[in-house]
Amino acid sequence: MADDEDFRLFVRECSPALSRHAYLLTGDHQLAEDLLQSAFASVYRHWRRVRDDNPAAYLRRAIYHQHVSWWRRRRVHEHLTGAPPERGESDPAEDAALRVSLGQALAALSPKQRAVILLRFYDDLTEAQAADVLGVRVGTVKRHAHDALRRLREVAPGLLDEDAGERSPR
Known part of the structure; x- marks a missing residue:
């Protein structure tokens, strides 16, 4: 049970940054969410092994490898339509x-x-x-x-x- 709670805390802490990471990699919000969900599932399967090392790095690697796997299968042209909001005051x-x-x-x-x-x-x-x-x-x-x-x-x-x-x- 402690492992599950550790993983939930990890997901809450890392989700926003890794969601942006997945979006920038894919250029599509829905695909980024799917990619992140798939990567979290992969990390969860190996949580006991990676939790004490560097789970965020493991997750980034899982995101990248899952993305490569998907685009190799699909070979669809990507159309980026936006980016995360900029910080600071500007026009x-x-x-x-x-x-x-x-x-x-x-x-x-x-x-x-x-x-x-x-x-x-x-x-x-x-x-x-x-x-x-x-x-x-x-x-x-x-x-x-x-x-x-x-x-x-x-x-x-x-x-x-x-x-x-x-x-x-x-």
Whole structure:
């Protein structure tokens, strides 16, 4: 019974962040919810083994592997339609335009490139940590990140201020 309560607490604490993670990976709210539910089920089956180690990392890996499994079967073009709400005070119209632009730019990436960008820049993982989550070598993560950033600069040059390496103030 203590295991079940530990797992419930883990789910409550991690759900919001991992839900955003799954959404950014899939670009679809319903698919993200399904993906997260499936990953939680996987973690629950192995809870006694992973609870003392790093269950959030195990769950992120389960999310990624489940997502890869799904897109290999489906091969459906993804259409990103939005993003989690931005924090801070800014113009809602500009934020909406930026989210649409970013969503379209991310849709232009391959699933692996999008996963690397998500892990490196959204989850703020190191190259080694991202490689561990994806089950690939560090060099593969570097190559996917390089190719993805180059592609993002091609399809959405207005997203980055080349001089500062940051989003342009609009």
